[in-house]
Amino acid sequence: MSYKHENLFSERSKARITRHFWHSASLSGDEKPHPNPIGLVGGMPNHDFFPVNGIRIGISEKPFPKGYHDEVAVTNEPTEEHSFLIPQVSDDPTELDLKTAFQYGNTAGATSLLKFTQDFVKTVWKPGYEDWSTLMTLGGSNGIDKTFDSFIERGDTVLVEEFSFIPILNSLANLGGVPVPLKLDFGPDKTFSFVENLKYLLENWGSLHPDKKKPKLLYTIPTGQNPLGVAQTVEHKKQVLQLADEHDFIILEDEPYAYLNFQKHTETPVFDLTPEQFINSLHGSYISLDKTGRVVRTETFSKVFAPGLRLGFIVAHKSVVESCTKHSDVSSRAPSGVSQIFVNNTIRYLGGIDGWLKWIIKVRNEYLVRKNAFYKALIATEAAKKGYLKPLDPECGMFISSIYDFGKDKNQEATEILKTRFLVNGVGVVFGSGMAVDSEFSKDRSNFLRTAICYTKNTDDLVEAASRISKSILDTAEKLGLAV
Amino acid sequence: MSYKHENLFSERSKARITRHFWHSASLSGDEKPHPNPIGLVGGMPNHDFFPVNGIRIGISEKPFPKGYHDEVAVTNEPTEEHSFLIPQVSDDPTELDLKTAFQYGNTAGATSLLKFTQDFVKTVWKPGYEDWSTLMTLGGSNGIDKTFDSFIERGDTVLVEEFSFIPILNSLANLGGVPVPLKLDFGPDKTFSFVENLKYLLENWGSLHPDKKKPKLLYTIPTGQNPLGVAQTVEHKKQVLQLADEHDFIILEDEPYAYLNFQKHTETPVFDLTPEQFINSLHGSYISLDKTGRVVRTETFSKVFAPGLRLGFIVAHKSVVESCTKHSDVSSRAPSGVSQIFVNNTIRYLGGIDGWLKWIIKVRNEYLVRKNAFYKALIATEAAKKGYLKPLDPECGMFISSIYDFGKDKNQEATEILKTRFLVNGVGVVFGSGMAVDSEFSKDRSNFLRTAICYTKNTDDLVEAASRISKSILDTAEKLGLAV
Numbered sequence: 001m002s003y004k005h006e007n008l009f010s011e012r013s014k015a016r017i018t019r020h021f022w023h024s025a026s027l028s029g030d031e032k033p034h035p036n037p038i039g040l041v042g043g044m045p046n047h048d049f050f051p052v053n054g055i056r057i058g059i060s061e062k063p064f065p066k067g068y069h070d071e072v073a074v075t076n077e078p079t080e081e082h083s084f085l086i087p088q089v090s091d092d093p094t095e096l097d098l099k100t101a102f103q104y105g106n107t108a109g110a111t112s113l114l115k116f117t118q119d120f121v122k123t124v125w126k127p128g129y130e131d132w133s134t135l136m137t138l139g140g141s142n143g144i145d146k147t148f149d150s151f152i153e154r155g156d157t158v159l160v161e162e163f164s165f166i167p168i169l170n171s172l173a174n175l176g177g178v179p180v181p182l183k184l185d186f187g188p189d190k191t192f193s194f195v196e197n198l199k200y201l202l203e204n205w206g207s208l209h210p211d212k213k214k215p216k217l218l219y220t221i222p223t224g225q226n227p228l229g230v231a232q233t234v235e236h237k238k239q240v241l242q243l244a245d246e247h248d249f250i251i252l253e254d255e256p257y258a259y260l261n262f263q264k265h266t267e268t269p270v271f272d273l274t275p276e277q278f279i280n281s282l283h284g285s286y287i288s289l290d291k292t293g294r295v296v297r298t299e300t301f302s303k304v305f306a307p308g309l310r311l312g313f314i315v316a317h318k319s320v321v322e323s324c325t326k327h328s329d330v331s332s333r334a335p336s337g338v339s340q341i342f343v344n345n346t347i348r349y350l351g352g353i354d355g356w357l358k359w360i361i362k363v364r365n366e367y368l369v370r371k372n373a374f375y376k377a378l379i380a381t382e383a384a385k386k387g388y389l390k391p392l393d394p395e396c397g398m399f400i401s402s403i404y405d406f407g408k409d410k411n412q413e414a415t416e417i418l419k420t421r422f423l424v425n426g427v428g429v430v431f432g433s434g435m436a437v438d439s440e441f442s443k444d445r446s447n448f449l450r451t452a453i454c455y456t457k458n459t460d461d462l463v464e465a466a467s468r469i470s471k472s473i474l475d476t477a478e479k480l481g482l483a484v
Numbered sequence: 485m486s487y488k489h490e491n492l493f494s495e496r497s498k499a500r501i502t503r504h505f506w507h508s509a510s511l512s513g514d515e516k517p518h519p520n521p522i523g524l525v526g527g528m529p530n531h532d533f534f535p536v537n538g539i540r541i542g543i544s545e546k547p548f549p550k551g552y553h554d555e556v557a558v559t560n561e562p563t564e565e566h567s568f569l570i571p572q573v574s575d576d577p578t579e580l581d582l583k584t585a586f587q588y589g590n591t592a593g594a595t596s597l598l599k600f601t602q603d604f605v606k607t608v609w610k611p612g613y614e615d616w617s618t619l620m621t622l623g624g625s626n627g628i629d630k631t632f633d634s635f636i637e638r639g640d641t642v643l644v645e646e647f648s649f650i651p652i653l654n655s656l657a658n659l660g661g662v663p664v665p666l667k668l669d670f671g672p673d674k675t676f677s678f679v680e681n682l683k684y685l686l687e688n689w690g691s692l693h694p695d696k697k698k699p700k701l702l703y704t705i706p707t708g709q710n711p712l713g714v715a716q717t718v719e720h721k722k723q724v725l726q727l728a729d730e731h732d733f734i735i736l737e738d739e740p741y742a743y744l745n746f747q748k749h750t751e752t753p754v755f756d757l758t759p760e761q762f763i764n765s766l767h768g769s770y771i772s773l774d775k776t777g778r779v780v781r782t783e784t785f786s787k788v789f790a791p792g793l794r795l796g797f798i799v800a801h802k803s804v805v806e807s808c809t810k811h812s813d814v815s816s817r818a819p820s821g822v823s824q825i826f827v828n829n830t831i832r833y834l835g836g837i838d839g840w841l842k843w844i845i846k847v848r849n850e851y852l853v854r855k856n857a858f859y860k861a862l863i864a865t866e867a868a869k870k871g872y873l874k875p876l877d878p879e880c881g882m883f884i885s886s887i888y889d890f891g892k893d894k895n896q897e898a899t900e901i902l903k904t905r906f907l908v909n910g911v912g913v914v915f916g917s918g919m920a921v922d923s924e925f926s927k928d929r930s931n932f933l934r935t936a937i938c939y940t941k942n943t944d945d946l947v948e949a950a951s952r953i954s955k956s957i958l959d960t961a962e963k964l965g966l967a968v
Contacts, residue, residue, distance in 0.1 A: 017657050021650040021918040025903035034910025038949040040935040041912040043710070043740075043787070043882045048548040049847060049938070050790040051830055054560030054567075058538035064530075065537065075571035076538030083538075087559035102790035138622075138816055145815055166505040167813075173501050174814040226527070256527075303527070306534040306586035308821025329651075330658040331629055332622055336820035337792025346535055363533060398527045419509035426518025428525040434505040451524040454533070465522040 003131075003319035004292045008216055008250055013150045016326045047088070047099040055086040055098070057342065059349060063366045068458035084349045086341055094352075096344045101337035107328045108321070109136025109313070109335060113344040117299075117313045120353055125285045125315070129293065133321045135328075136335050138310045140256045140300030144219070145171045146314065146324040147252050147296045151217055152177040157209075159201075159218040161194065162442045163435045165226045165254070168219060178212060181437040184228070184445070188390045188403065192230035195239045202247045217250040223283045224257030224397025227435045227450035231261070231283040231395035241289050251295045253286045256303050257397035259360045260367045267372070269365040275357035278364075283396060293317025301343055303398070304360050309339040367398065373459035374400055374451070374466060381470035386484065388473050398454040401432070404447050404473060410480050411447040417479050421472035427465050487615075487803035488776045492700055492734055494637045500810045531572070531583040539570040539582070541826065543833060547850045552942035568833045570825055578836075580828045585821035591812045592805070593620025593797070593819060597828040601797045604837055609769045609799070613777065617805045619812075620819050622794045624740045624784030628703070629655045630798065630808040631736050631780045635701055636661040641693075643685075643702040645678065646926045647919045649710045649738070652703060662696060665921040668712070668929070672874045672887065676714035679723045686731045701734040707767045708741030708881025711919045711934035715745070715767040715879040725773050735779045737770045740787050741881035743844045744851045751856070753849040759841035762848075767880060777801025785827055787882070788844050793823040851882065857943035858884055858935070858950060865954035870968065872957050882938040885916070888931055888957060890964055895931040898960050905956035911949050 022041055058078030090097040094112050117134040137143035154176030162181035169179055183197040205214050222232040244251050261283055286295040300312035347356045375393055383389040391402040406414045430450040436442040474484045542562030574581040578596050601618040621627035638660030646665035653663055667681040689698050706716040728735050745766055770779040784796035831840045859877055867873040875886040890898045914934040920926040958968045
């Protein structure tokens, strides 16, 4: 298996050793290995040493199965109808049993779950070439770390959308990678794009960044961009991929939100969408357009199952998957077998790919209801009507971002006032400036708020939050001496 | 909190950044924060989005609750008497609920489990100073990686017992650390020690290793040394710690086997040992002798609970714990919340520290039974009686190592023959040479086998294995033209 982009691997990745302590032997002549060898090799406890001997897991038919209730201490006994057992030992290869999942496991992930992710990716994302595979990770961010580790050397440049998921910068800094922000064109009346800015940047690299290496990797959140909530079109992706071919860099597409896709806010939730309809409605993936293994896709089970699993996967060329697996060998090791049992066997209980997609459709529609309610509340506020607040209707994800505008010369002062108003009026938000890779570079575009629709118990809270945001904006306008 | 050994931290560790994207604000005058703020900050899904809504976990009263059976597909329904429920939401701070454990969690580990590890360490190991703490890791090896990452720079030297747990060398190589083997004095009639060799090495470093830096860290497995199964005495540890003070290096004590402690093979298993008696019978820890935070102790739940949890912890000075937490922030992130729920709530169900120790005592006695049976079978073999095989009676752990001796000039040839004999006679073992840090350095001491007592279903298999080992040894003697 040859890999066209081997030249981009980091030296550390290429030099990685995996020495083991066991030996192999071969027999000559007509000698045969013993048919029933007794294994005294590894320090693996027999599974009858494990204190846990059986598990029953209760499954909800839909998110918020008991409605939108105030929180109280509650213990659910899994009911016969809506639960399943984890066997201690199973001979069904699609089922993970206690014996396997609680034992030392494959670094790349449990066989059954790896197979599921591969079947799922083949059905939903249809990679554009043959030699791809998957690797289980410890969540989306861990997948990003592993990808960075495979490619990034001290001093290597990574392009990052100017507003992005900031914790990745910590991982990058730890490897000595240098982030360079990529200007984004966005706004309430604009089609999102960065392709022209990317082209300009790459073609004028020497004069724009004379002291930095040409980029080795582009980190992008194509669908449900964090924080902006926008999605790249397929055409946009094709153009970016062409630039990657011309300038020889890896595209790391981070897709935690890909399944929480929306059309415009006029869309009505359809809870009984078929899996096929749902797949056709998705915003697409770089991996489908890739022909050479230039794209690495990172996914997570955090947003559609649960974050505490610390479980996700990478889709990439087999050589990249191998490099990341070697990284796991010297760092995280295999993901938790217990987390893998929950995901693998829940998906099996729900009916495999189709059943899992049906669950995702329910989650996605719940988010669509929230998004619509919150977006409508935001555009109906006084602050919006007076032109101080301009919400961006998100195409995907868990966030609505809203530009606040008190005039170019007043926005910076306004930001500081807003921080105190939000505290007093009781709404927690993230500021655009906090999500800027380089706050100086992005200072003229940082005047927006990111607000998450995922944590409140219901849409009433979101509607109330919109009113508190509006009040905070108007308070600020007043303090700035503007008309309210 | 000052840390006396800050000089030993790696530059990478000191430079680690943890930039977040949220802001803080303070109010002046008599303004107050809103009493009921609506949180729209993080991308945390409300727990009612999680498909799992309840879990019942069945617990064994002892290892091998159904005896030593042949393996068949089996599914255990957790019974009312021997199981517990995981609540969706709990207000008991010692209990982990679904809402917390399935959500994004503290990088250092769940509060209740961290508290348990700290209380447990205080009770069992009694660190010799105040400013220590714990950090949950993704298992023992991951704890070692994090410790290496805190201290080891490219080109730094790490002392490793000449026979050791080889996968740590892969982690070390990934950081550019240089392992140097430390000669061990061991044998069936010898008290295990390396202190004289360590002293000689350190005092003659310049002439013995003119091209290498003086060691920054000693990696040791003090109790149930892997592969030798020996334990360092408290006196030995004191002398090593004194050398560490003189030559300024960190001691990393890796203790996966500490609770599987044995006296000599004449010891009879006592299943109703009290927790206090058990604690007093343990082989001690470097951390108890440490006064300045020079020692890092790594533990794992793999050997006394289950490896698939990928869960362990580090005990060290608070500054080291902080450094390792920052490493988690940019690599593994928090351990699986699902794994933490199993460990935290099982221990709570068993009755906290005392209940957990009682479970450990049962596991340890099961291993003692196995160790005694296997050791007795080994010393009673023809191969042992004829002097070709010399088993070392282990003081701790999962392994028995046995020296094989066909004469100094024949042992290397014998090793190759043995590999084929074990294959034909049906017993899987690890060779000493496979566990040598530097096979050339250790070639005169590599003529031994490591055999694990943990994986077979019962002691009958171990007794049979002893007979197969003996046959393989005698076959080899015959092929070498020696008396059998």
